[in-house]
Amino acid sequence: AQTVTQSQPEMSVQEAETVTLSCTYDTSESDYYLFWYKQPPSRQMILVIRQEAYKQQNATENRFSVNFQKAAKSFSLKISDSQLGDAAMYFCAYRKDSNYQLIWGAGTKLIIKP
Amino acid sequence: DAMVIQNPRYQVTQFGKPVTLSCSQTLNHNVMYWYQQKSSQAPKLLFHYYDKDFNNEADTPDNFQSRRPNTSFCFLDIRSPGLGDAAMYLCATSYQGFGETQYFGPGTRLLVL
Numbered sequence: 001a002q003t004v005t006q007s008q009p010e011m012s013v014q015e016a017e018t019v020t021l022s023c024t025y026d027t028s029e030s031d032y033y034l035f036w037y038k039q040p041p042s043r044q045m046i047l048v049i050r051q052e053a054y055k056q057q058n059a060t061e062n063r064f065s066v067n068f069q070k071a072a073k074s075f076s077l078k079i080s081d082s083q084l085g086d087a088a089m090y091f092c093a094y095r096k097d098s099n100y101q102l103i104w105g106a107g108t109k110l111i112i113k114p
Numbered sequence: 115d116a117m118v119i120q121n122p123r124y125q126v127t128q129f130g131k132p133v134t135l136s137c138s139q140t141l142n143h144n145v146m147y148w149y150q151q152k153s154s155q156a157p158k159l160l161f162h163y164y165d166k167d168f169n170n171e172a173d174t175p176d177n178f179q180s181r182r183p184n185t186s187f188c189f190l191d192i193r194s195p196g197l198g199d200a201a202m203y204l205c206a207t208s209y210q211g212f213g214e215t216q217y218f219g220p221g222t223r224l225l226v227l
Contacts, residue, residue, distance in 0.1 A: 042220070043220065043221050043223075044218060044219070045157070045204060045218035046218070047215055047217070100147075100162055102159070102216065106155070106156060
C-alpha cells in the first residue's frame with residue numbers, strides 16, 4: 001500500500017527566510033502525481049504545487065518550489081522569502097495514476113516568526 | 115470566480131438528529147468528493163462521485179450517505195450523528211482524469227451536542 005510520510009510535525013522560520021518541508025512516500029507505481037496543499041487557520045485547503053512523476057523538471061510556483069527525487073521517493077517543498085501569510089498546515093499528498101484517492105501525509109505545521 | 119461552495123459553514127446538531135451538509139460548484143467538474151477532517155489530522159475520504167457513479171470508501175460508516183442530484187450539487191447526509199462525528203467536512207471537486215487536481219471548498223464544521 002502507498003504511504004506518505006511527513007517527518008516534521010512542526011517547523012518554524014523567520015520571516016523572509018527560506019524553509020524546506022520534507023515528504024517521502026512509498027509506492028511501487030511508476031506513474032503518479034504528488035501535491036502540496038496548504039491549510040491556513042481559516043481551514044480552506046489550497047493547492048500549492050503539483051508534480052507529475054513522469055516529469056524530470058521540478059515544479060515551481062512563484063516562491064514555492066519542489067525537489068522531486070523519484071528514485072529516493074522524496075518530494076520536499078521549499079518556500080523562499082517566507083511571509084506571515086505562509087503560516088499554515090502543509091500536507092503532502094500522493095495519487096496514483098489509476099485511482100481518485102489521495103494518500104495524505106500527517107501534515108507539517110509551519111510557523112512564521114516576524 | 116469559479117469555486118466550490120459549502121453551506122452552512124457551521125452546523126450544530128443534536129446527538130442522533132439527522133443533518134445534511136451541502137456542496138455546490140461552479141467549476142463544472144464531474145468528480146465530487148466528501149472528506150472528514152478531525153483536528154490536526156489529514157482529511158479522510160468518505161466517498162466520491164464520478165458523474166453519477168457513487169464510490170464509497172470501504173471504511174466509511176453506514177451512517178454517512180450522499181446524494182448528487184446534478185453536476186453542480188452534492189449532499190452529505192449523516193443519519194444519526196454521534197459525538198465522534200463532530201469534525202470538519204470538506205467537499206472537493208476535480209475534472210475527469212485521475213491525476214487532476216482536487217479543489218476544495220471552505221468546509222463545514224459540525225458540532226454534535
